[in-house]
Amino acid sequence: MIVAEKKPKVGDPQMTAPKKGDRFRCQKCGMELEITVDCKCTAGHHARFECCGQPLTQE
Ligand SMILES: [Zn+2]
Ligand SMILES: [Zn+2]
Secondary structure, eight states: OOOSOOOOOOSOGGGSOOOTTOEEEOTTTOOEEEOOSOOOOOSSOOOOOEETTEEOEEO
16 A cells, blocks of 8 residues: 655654654744754654643644
8 A cells, every 4th residue: 555645744743753854843833943863763752842831843
């Protein structure tokens, strides 16, 4: 089975391991965060980025 279109994840960035080059943005104030080193952990919980009281959206 093939999923034709995959949109960027929004709201739960902790579910995927951040990789180098990933960018996270705060929709409220416009702050941006860029990952400079891959996350290599294999556990289920990854970094959670929040700003202005809400999760950052991954671009
Ligand atoms: Zn991690
Ligand atoms: Zn913010």
